[in-house]
Amino acid sequence: MDNYVVEVKGVNKVYGKTIKTVALHNLNLGFKTGSFNAIIGESGSGKSTLLNILGTLDRPTKGDVIINGISTKNMTKGRLSDLRNETLGFVFQFHYLLPEFTALENVLMPYRIANGKADKKSRDRAREILNLVGLEKVENNLATNMSGGQQQRTAIARALMNQPKIILADEPTGNLDSQTTDSIYQLFRKINQELGTTFIVITHDRRVAEKADRIVEILDGRISLDIVK
Amino acid sequence: MKLAFEIALRFLKSSKGQTTLIVLGIAIGVSVQIFIGSLITGLQKSLVDKTVGSAPQITVSPQEDGAYILDSQAEAKTINAANPEEIKNLVAVTQGPAILNTSDESATILLRGFDWEAAQGIYKISDRIIKGALATNDNEIIMGEDLSKKLSLSVGDTIELITPARKTGKFLITGIFDLQVKSLNESWILSNDRAVQTFLETGEGVSQIEMQVNDVFAADEVAGDIKKRLNDDALVVTNWKEENAALLSGLSGQTASSLMIQVFVMISVVLGIASVLAISVVQKSKQIGILKAMGMHNPKASLVFLLQGFLLGVLGAFVGVGLGISLSWSFSTFVTNPDGSSLVPFFIDWSFIGISAGIAVAASTLAALIPAIRVSRLDPMEVIKNG
Numbered sequence: 270m271d272n273y274v275v276e277v278k279g280v281n282k283v284y285g286k287t288i289k290t291v292a293l294h295n296l297n298l299g300f301k302t303g304s305f306n307a308i309i310g311e312s313g314s315g316k317s318t319l320l321n322i323l324g325t326l327d328r329p330t331k332g333d334v335i336i337n338g339i340s341t342k343n344m345t346k347g348r349l350s351d352l353r354n355e356t357l358g359f360v361f362q363f364h365y366l367l368p369e370f371t372a373l374e375n376v377l378m379p380y381r382i383a384n385g386k387a388d389k390k391s392r393d394r395a396r397e398i399l400n401l402v403g404l405e406k407v408e409n410n411l412a413t414n415m416s417g418g419q420q421q422r423t424a425i426a427r428a429l430m431n432q433p434k435i436i437l438a439d440e441p442t443g444n445l446d447s448q449t450t451d452s453i454y455q456l457f458r459k460i461n462q463e464l465g466t467t468f469i470v471i472t473h474d475r476r477v478a479e480k481a482d483r484i485v486e487i488l489d490g491r492i493s494l495d496i497v498k
Numbered sequence: 499m500k501l502a503f504e505i506a507l508r509f510l511k512s513s514k515g516q517t518t519l520i521v522l523g524i525a526i527g528v529s530v531q532i533f534i535g536s537l538i539t540g541l542q543k544s545l546v547d548k549t550v551g552s553a554p555q556i557t558v559s560p561q562e563d564g565a566y567i568l569d570s571q572a573e574a575k576t577i578n579a580a581n582p583e584e585i586k587n588l589v590a591v592t593q594g595p596a597i598l599n600t601s602d603e604s605a606t607i608l609l610r611g612f613d614w615e616a617a618q619g620i621y622k623i624s625d626r627i628i629k630g631a632l633a634t635n636d637n638e639i640i641m642g643e644d645l646s647k648k649l650s651l652s653v654g655d656t657i658e659l660i661t662p663a664r665k666t667g668k669f670l671i672t673g674i675f676d677l678q679v680k681s682l683n684e685s686w687i688l689s690n691d692r693a694v695q696t697f698l699e700t701g702e703g704v705s706q707i708e709m710q711v712n713d714v715f716a717a718d719e720v721a722g723d724i725k726k727r728l729n730d731d732a733l734v735v736t737n738w739k740e741e742n743a744a745l746l747s748g749l750s751g752q753t754a755s756s757l758m759i760q761v762f763v764m765i766s767v768v769l770g771i772a773s774v775l776a777i778s779v780v781q782k783s784k785q786i787g788i789l790k791a792m793g794m795h796n797p798k799a800s801l802v803f804l805l806q807g808f809l810l811g812v813l814g815a816f817v818g819v820g821l822g823i824s825l826s827w828s829f830s831t832f833v834t835n836p837d838g839s840s841l842v843p844f845f846i847d848w849s850f851i852g853i854s855a856g857i858a859v860a861a862s863t864l865a866a867l868i869p870a871i872r873v874s875r876l877d878p879m880e881v882i883k884n885g
Contacts, residue, residue, distance in 0.1 A: 317883075326791055326879050347795050354793025361882055365788035369508035379792045381501045427792075439882075 273299035273335070274434050274467050275323055280332035282318050282490075292318040293329070294490045300483075302434070303465045305458065307472055307481035315490040316471050317439055323469065324357055324437045325349045337434065354383050358428030358466075360438040364420040366412035372399065372423045373408040379430045398426045402456055418449035422456070429460065436460075438470040442477070454480065502798050505789075506805035509782060517810070520774050524814025525821055527767035528858045531760045532822025532851055537829065538756040540845035542749050546714055549745060550738045552677070554620055554708030555717045556585075557736050558724065566592075566703025567733070574707055580727035584711045584720045587619025590704040592694045596659040598687070600649055607645065607687045609659060611694025620710055623675060623688065629653050630673030636693045640673035642683030659687075659697070667697050714738070760854075764861055771810060771865035775803060779869045779876070786873055787881025800870035807866025811859035819855055 276299035282292040292315045300306050310316040321327040322334060325341055334341045336356060341349060353359075358379075366375045376395040377387045384391070399408050402422040407415055415423065421441065428436055438457070442450035454477055461468050470481070478484050486494035510517045558577060560567060567573055570590040578585055593610040614632050617623060623640075624632060630653035633639050639657070646652060653671055660666050669689070677683055695701065711720045721737040728735070739746055779786070786799055823846065830844035 321879060321882070324791075326882065350790070350793045350795050352793075353791065359791055365784060365791075365882075367505075367508075367785050367788070369505075369512040369785075378789070382789065382792055382794045382798075385500050 280329040307478040310487035358433040358436040362440040362443040364424040502801040525817035528818025529822035559706035570704040580723040589616040644683040775869040787878040791878040796874040803870040811862025815855035815858040
């Protein structure tokens with residue numbers, strides 16, 4: 270048994286009831302702890318569906334998702350929520366920051382969902398992470414008063430707040446210019462190396478994918494390529 | 499709870515225009531409720547006060563016509579003991595019909611005698627004397643304004659009264675009163691108890707014992723207490739409510755219609771809040787989606803919206819109470835009778851206002867239930883998929 274932090278076993282995903290569209294075909298895939306993985310593929314290939322299933326946001330039609338060695342098949346919605354809160358960090362193409370809150374408050378959000386109140390220790394940690402992503406100067410800005418790059422970096426900082434084992438990122442730089450893109454991937458790599466966080470990143474930028482430890486290509490809901498460097 | 503409260507507060511703050519509109523909606527609803535409620539209650543209070551405020555509300559009299567209550571002091575004590583907290587202004591009245599003769603006219607009148615001091619509670623005679631003074635000696639009377647005008651009599655004149663038993667007596671008019679009820683002003687002739695008892699030859703007996711109660715609407719219950727306490731079939735206890743059934747049914751009709759108005763105002767407020775919060779769920783679906791993706795449980799996400807409803811309710815009720823009270827005050831201050839007195843007296847019932855505010859808060863929270871259920875059904879996937 271390999272040392273997988275997250276694994277899908279025989280996962281099928283079918284959309285629609287009358288007209289059935291199969292998004293994923295009997296997928297078996299595992300990701301090692303501390304690895305940096307890229308998932309590539311055309312639009313509509315099923316890569317986002319896979320990521321959402323990995324992140325327990327979506328449930329597979331058939332098969333199982335095992336996170337940290339625990340099957341998620343029979344977990345209740347509440348238990349899945351707790352699992353996401355403790356183990357997973359999400360970064361999407363859109364930042365999804367709460368515009369009513371400042372950068373610091375947004376970063377603290379996952380902690381507060383679990384613990385209610387933010388203590389001094391958690392605040393210090395949030396500041397530390399903002400420092401890591403280079404946003405210490407705008408920590409008290411409302412999410413709406415930041416540039417696109419700053420917003421995305423805040424979203425990354427938020428994903429790191431609860432020290433997750435896995436970061437799932439779906440085209441995290443899709444809306445950013447190439448310079449910002451580079452700095453974000455450098456940041457990902459830095460976090461991966463310093464904190465040992467597992468990264469699973471969807472991208473269609475081959476240049477980005479080439480820097481990963483492993484590249485998985487999805488085509489029509491099947492794995493068409495799996496390269497481990 | 500604290501996080502949900504903070505998010506609710508931020509959501510409300512972030513869309514100030516929308517929040518102001520709902521708060522104003524609730525506030526107007528609450529203020530209309532308070533205004534109409536206070537208006538109706540004030541109106542009813544003043545109406546009841548005008549009708550029975552200066553009249554006996556409970557009367558104890560002998561069953562048999564022309565009979566008298568012999569030991570009125572003992573009976574009065576028993577009556578008072580029946581419900582000492584409610585009963586007030588007890589007065590024993592000796593009365594009988596008589597014919598008043600002047601040199602060229604005659605009229606049928608009711609001669610009533612009571613202890614001036616005791617009668618002050620109900621009739622406030624000394625305040626209502628418009629000419630002359632109270633009749634304190636035997637063979638002195640005071641008469642109503644209308645009667646004195648009709649018969650062209652005034653203070654200092656002497657009249658002759660004839661009882662049904664054909665006893666005659668001469669009386670000096672010492673004063674003219676105005677009880678502000680024409681029928682009484684036309685027919686009543688008043689004197690002190692001793693004078694009337696002597697003239698009507700009742701001895702120590704009195705015709706009836708009259709009284710008022712603190713809560714006029716409890717008059718029937720108090721009358722029941724008295725009847726039980728007296729336990730005397732020779733005495734009849736009547737109260738104003740049974741004699742004013744038409745007025746009472748008018749009042750309860752008014753109460754029912756005001757209640758209907760209030761209910762419909764509340765329903766429209768609830769619908770308003772529910773619809774605005776439903777829109778807000780759509781507006782905030784991204785935030786809710788990501789909060790859920792980050793691990794917020796469904797009940798907590800719903801709580802954010804319930805708390806928004808609650809906060810809106812509290813804020814709206816607060817503003818509404820202020821608005822309602824100032825509306826009622828302006829109405830009673832600026833809408834006046836020709837003589838300058840207010841058409842409807844300013845009346846504040848804090849418990850009613852408290853209930854209105856409480857209902858508004860409860861209704862607002864309840865209105866947020868539908869959006870809250872929508873929130874709990876919102877799938878974070880939908881938000882993330884559609885960007």
